Amino acid sequence: MKKIKIVLHFPHKSVDKPIVHxxxxxxxxxxxxxxxxxxxxxxxxxxxxxxxxxxxYKRGIDYLKKEGVSxxxxxxxxxxxxxxxxxxxxxxxxxxxQALVKDPDTAIVSFIKDKCIACGICxxxxxxxxxxxxx
Amino acid sequence: xxxxxxxxxxxxxxxxxxxTAEEVIDLVEKxxxxxxxxxxxxxxxxxxxxxxxxxxxxNIGHSKPRIKLGGGKATLxxxxxxxxxxxxxxxxxxxxxxxxxxxxxxxxxxxxYGGGHLIQDLVSGKNIVLEANAYGTDCYPRKYLKTYLNIxxxxxAVLFNIRNCYQNYNVAVNTSDRLIYTYMGILRPKLGNANxxxxxxxxxxxxxxxxxxxxxxxxxxxxxxxxxxxxxxTQHNPCVERTxxxxxxxxxxxxxxxxxxxxxxxEWLIGTSMVGYGVTLSVGVGxxxxxxNEEILSYTAVKDEDIVAPIxxxxxxxxxxxxxxxxxxxxxxLKSGEIELNGKKIPTGSLSSIRKAREIADTLKDWIQKxxxxxxxxxxxxxxSDSSYKFKPLKEKKVENEKD
Numbered sequence: 001m002k003k004i005k006i007v008l009h010f011p012h013k014s015v016d017k018p019i020v021h022x023x024x025x026x027x028x029x030x031x032x033x034x035x036x037x038x039x040x041x042x043x044x045x046x047x048x049x050x051x052x053x054x055x056x057y058k059r060g061i062d063y064l065k066k067e068g069v070s071x072x073x074x075x076x077x078x079x080x081x082x083x084x085x086x087x088x089x090x091x092x093x094x095x096x097x098q099a100l101v102k103d104p105d106t107a108i109v110s111f112i113k114d115k116c117i118a119c120g121i122c123x124x125x126x127x128x129x130x131x132x133x134x135x
Numbered sequence: 136x137x138x139x140x141x142x143x144x145x146x147x148x149x150x151x152x153x154x155t156a157e158e159v160i161d162l163v164e165k166x167x168x169x170x171x172x173x174x175x176x177x178x179x180x181x182x183x184x185x186x187x188x189x190x191x192x193x194n195i196g197h198s199k200p201r202i203k204l205g206g207g208k209a210t211l212x213x214x215x216x217x218x219x220x221x222x223x224x225x226x227x228x229x230x231x232x233x234x235x236x237x238x239x240x241x242x243x244x245x246x247x248y249g250g251g252h253l254i255q256d257l258v259s260g261k262n263i264v265l266e267a268n269a270y271g272t273d274c275y276p277r278k279y280l281k282t283y284l285n286i287x288x289x290x291x292a293v294l295f296n297i298r299n300c301y302q303n304y305n306v307a308v309n310t311s312d313r314l315i316y317t318y319m320g321i322l323r324p325k326l327g328n329a330n331x332x333x334x335x336x337x338x339x340x341x342x343x344x345x346x347x348x349x350x351x352x353x354x355x356x357x358x359x360x361x362x363x364x365x366x367x368x369t370q371h372n373p374c375v376e377r378t379x380x381x382x383x384x385x386x387x388x389x390x391x392x393x394x395x396x397x398x399x400x401x402e403w404l405i406g407t408s409m410v411g412y413g414v415t416l417s418v419g420v421g422x423x424x425x426x427x428n429e430e431i432l433s434y435t436a437v438k439d440e441d442i443v444a445p446i447x448x449x450x451x452x453x454x455x456x457x458x459x460x461x462x463x464x465x466x467x468x469l470k471s472g473e474i475e476l477n478g479k480k481i482p483t484g485s486l487s488s489i490r491k492a493r494e495i496a497d498t499l500k501d502w503i504q505k506x507x508x509x510x511x512x513x514x515x516x517x518x519x520s521d522s523s524y525k526f527k528p529l530k531e532k533k534v535e536n537e538k539d
Contacts, residue, residue, distance in 0.1 A: 086183065086405065086417065087490035090320045092472065093328035093482030102472060107489035124243070125321050127185065127407040127417070127486070 003051045005034065005074035005117070006061075010044035014068055020048070027060035028052055034097065034117040047074060047117050076118035077134045080111040084130035091122040091131070139425050142176045143509045153177045153503045155496040156337045156424075156435055163436035168429040177510065178435040179499040180339040181356070181421040183491035184332055185407045187318065188298035188369060189229040189416040191254050191396055194290040195265065197223055198282075202267065203275035209267040211284070214253050218267070222275055229254060229406075229416035239411060243316040249414025252406025254294070257286045258358075259401045292396040294358055294404070298368035300420055302340030302388035303444055306331045306464060306474075308481065311450035316411020320486060322449055329446065329474055332486040335439045335466035337496060339422035340388045342435045344381045345520060346373070348424050350513025355392065356421030356499045359403040361508065362394025364422075367517035372526035381434075381520075382442050384463065388517070392420065403495070419491060421499040425510050439466035446476060456528065 010019070015038060023029045029052035036046045050057060064071050087109045091100045099115035100122060102108070111131075122131040145151040152175050154162065159178045162171045201222065209218040209225055213233040217226040231250035238244050257263055262283040271278045286292050307319035307330045315322050319330045335341065343349045353364040368389025375385040403419030426432045445460040452459040464474045469483050502508035518524035 086488045088184070088484075088486055088488040090330060090484040090486050093330075093484040094321055094323065104471070107470075107493070121321070124410045127320075127409055128405060129408065 001051065002054050002057050003049065004057070005047065005049050007072045007074050008044075008046045008048060008064065009070040009072075010046070011068050012042045015042055015044045017067070019064065019067055019069060020046075022063065023050070023060050027056045027063065029056055029060050035119055074118060078111075078113070078116050078118050078120075078122070079132050079134070081130045081132060084128045085109060085126075086128055086130075088127070090127065091125045094121050094125050096121070137176065137425075137427055139427070139510050139512050142425050145176055146503055146506055146509050149504075149506060151176045151503060153179060153423075153500040155493070155500055156180045156342050156437075157493070157496070159432070159435050160336065160438055163432065168433040168436070172426065172429045172432050175426050175432065177500075177503055178342065178424045178426060178432075179421060179496040179503070180337055180342045180424060180435075181419070181492040181495035181499065182300055182334040182338050182487060183403070183419040183495060184334075184417055184487035185318075185409070185415045186296055186299045186418045187230060187415045189251065189254070189294070189296045189418055190227060191257075191292065191294050192220075192224060192226045193292050195223045195225065195284055196288070196290055198277060198280055200277045201275045202269050202277035202280050203272055204267050204269055207267060207269035209265065211263050211265055212248075212253050212256065213264075214248075214250055227253065230413055232414065243411025244413075245410060246408045246412070246414045249406070249408075251414050251416035252408075254396070254416055255401050255404055255406040257292065258396055258399050258404055260286060286397055294362070294392070294394050294396045294399060295365070296368075296392045296418060298370060298389045299392050299418060300339050300368070300388075300390045300422070301333065301386050302338070302344070303383050303442065304332045304386050305447040305453075306444050306469065306483075307449045307453070308446055308461065308476070309450045310448045310461075313450075315450055316409070317449045317453075318409055318412045318415075319449060320484060321410065326476060326479055326481050329464075329469075329476075329481045329483045330486060331444060331466075331469045331483060333442075333444065333466070334487050334489060334492040335442055335470060336437050337489065337492045339420065340390070341382060341437055341442055343424055343431070344377070344383065344434055344437075346388060346517050347431060347434075348427065348513065349390070349422055350516045352511055352514035353422065354508070354511040355423070356419070356495055356502075357392055357394035357399070358396070358419060359400035360394055360398035362392055364390050364513075365393040366391040370526045371518065371524060373518055373520050373522060373524055377520065378441070378443065380437070380441055382437065384443055385445055390517075403491075419495050421495040423499060423503060423508070423510055439470055442466045444469070446474075
């Protein structure tokens, strides 16, 4: 079994095809859409978490490439600089995946990396520059 | 009844009992104000958050030959200072930006460095570049000066905040279809989040709602050092509608604060960047409340659920100065991380740090217990709800003929 986060870039011509559907139907892959958008040039960008058998995963990725979809591992790495964080919690409601949470007793904010999809909104939101992204 | 003098004697003899504004709630709940009064002398309150009307002034010492900055131009690390005072006095606002800062020309602007960051850099002991142009006079002939400045070398370096410690504040939401960038943070469309900015039950003026002990001359914790309340703050508005317990339902009282920057610490003075809005300074403030009688004690037992704040739409009502409120919500709900408005659940975020506020309340408590900090009697009360003091909007008057 494999669980992996990938970034897919769909070219203009394939935005309207049910490609993700085939990942489930033909390759037995379970998916969780973490982020999806179509930019003004009508190219699609999607961040997926795929779970499935190693062999199915490879076949699924080959299928995506054949359809002209570029596939990258989600390698962007968001981190929190504890020395800069003041625990104000302004980032907490903005995080789309609840990767930033406030402890109800201590009022301290923690960053749960496994839940992060590297959308980057916390970097903009933090008034103290405590969130960093590396590629 | 108890006097400040009696409390100070207890501080000197090490017998003073100090509780934070959070700790005192339990005591009063268990024993009632009458009995609890005998068990506490001082309650410490605190807040830490962005305070936009923060500023600082400096006297940099006279150059040889002399230069008169007043009427000229001066920048510190590229940030313009107000050079409208005497020869070598400068005034710097926390919102000031370098002339070449892109601001919001690439929207939303990042606002990475400004007056607030400069104050933080100075306090941290970094060298700062002063560049100044003057017009030259017989007694001050020099016309240009460029030099490093260090906080340890200049004469005065004083933090002067003309508005701090807002007694309650708006909860900001956005009902429009587009994400907006405000001084209350990023607001998602269609009530995607609700942002607030008060320490609630820890906040100084919510623990002394009628300003019966907090006044002009009160000694406080400011930026990690001792400071003073110098006046009421700008936009002071004590006569707004209040709850039965006397707590203002809208932003109300404010304080102006002053203290020696040279003794302050960057732990409690942090330059702050609000994307799409600008720069400011986050300031840590702690105010002790002498428990002079049962009434004052009962005010300090204020709970988050007692304090309500107005929910304001920052997509249209706030910018257009429509005095519209979408609803009220209490600080227990706000601090829980989720509020409800018209049946919709909205996640909340705060600009004010409870963790930092607690640290300040604990530090001030420690100072008082160790005899390092005594209490002061206010020299004068600030206007309260029985005054006619009001925060007025601008009355715009058409300028007909500028030459007149």
